[in-house]
Every structure is written in structure tokens, then in C-alpha cells.
Amino acid sequence: MRVAIAGAGAVGRSIARELIENGHEVLLIDKSPASIRPERVPDAEWLLADSCELSSLEEARLDKCDVVIAATGDDKANLVTSLLAKTEFGVPRTVGRVNHPNNEWLFTEAWGVDVNVSTPRIMSALVEEAVTVGDLVRLFTFRQGNANLVEMTLPADSPYVGKASGLIPLPENCALVSILRDSQVYVPTPEQPVESGDELLFVVPSEAEDELERLLAPSAHPERPERAERQDR
Structure with a gap:
């Protein structure tokens, strides 16, 4: 896979190293001569x-790239780079780095961004994931399909502790994708039981998150009386 990364700072270089280690071809782009340090990532x-200029992206042969990552420290530059990559060069996948949380709402398909990555949101999600039990923690949003990657640490009083994962009546279009237990990763099968303290990873539509939370941890998330009343009608 060929990947172009706009922004050759610490973030861009770190991403490049990871991708190269995984066997991908990487191009680092930066407008600052001080940032062009080939010795830092010699295989890129x-x-x-x-990256905000069309002629520069033509020189970079963006039409040959499978992914463009806009990872500069300037949100405006990241938006323009993503938009040009998507609309002018038809890049299949774009990833935009969000530097300022107030700008996150701009990083959507309207600006050519398939996936946005917000460092503050990731850090807060990791903190929540580490300390909460019985609450869904949103880790990642998939722009295509309106779905989220969420995590829950299963509480001891969940009605499904000790039961096979295939017996959990998950909401529509919701999938259990992984079980983390005792530093091990388990790919769930219908017979795989879930235990108290398991970290469960789901892909779930946004509108089904509350339902999933109540299903797995009903004592912590009782159904609102007004909702139950509407269902009885």
C-alpha cells in the first residue's frame, strides 16, 4: 500500500515508521526545509x-496513493489537504489529524475526511476505558456507516456473566469483535463465555449504544420510565 503523509513532524514521522515496519510504501511531505530530515526515516x-497546493500534490503523484494522512499541526492545512486528495486525486482513504477539539466538527466527508483522529478525544477515551466498569466508552468513530468502536468492562452483576457470547441478544447491526481478558485477546465464537471484568469491544451504530449499555449493565443503566411507557402503548 502506498501512503502519503502531509506533515513530517514528530507525529508524521512516527506514523511513517510504523507503516514502513508493516511493509507499506510511505511518502513524507512537508513545506518546511527544517522538517526534511531523511535520516530520521531513511526508508521513506x-x-x-x-500539501495545500495542487501542483505539489501532482508532484507527489497522489493519484497513485491508497491513503493520504493529513498530520500537520495546522487544522486548516489538514482540511485542505484531505479535500484536494479526495476531490482532485480520488484517493480512496483519507485520515485527518484534529489538533484543536473545537474544529473536530469540520473533519467530515464534506471536507474529504474519511477518518478523523483527535488526540484529546483518544486520551480521554483511554482514561475512561481504564477506570470505568459497566459504561460504554467510545474509542473510535467510523465515518462510513455511522458506527462506533466501543468498549465496556463487564460488571460482576451483568446478567450475561458466565454465559456464551452467542446467547447475548445484541441490538441490530451490533457486533462483538473482541474479548480482552488477563492480557489475552480472544476472538469471540458463539460458545465463548464472557466473564466479569472482561473488556468487550463492539462495533455498534450510534443509535444503539444506549440499548447495548442497558443490556449488559441493567443495574447501572435502568430503562427510563417514559421510554418503557411508550413501548407499552
């Missing part, structure tokens, strides 16, 4: 250019 291609 380097280009001194402004």
Missing part, C-alpha cells in the same frame, strides 16, 4: 512541498 520518500 521525502518531498519538500506545500
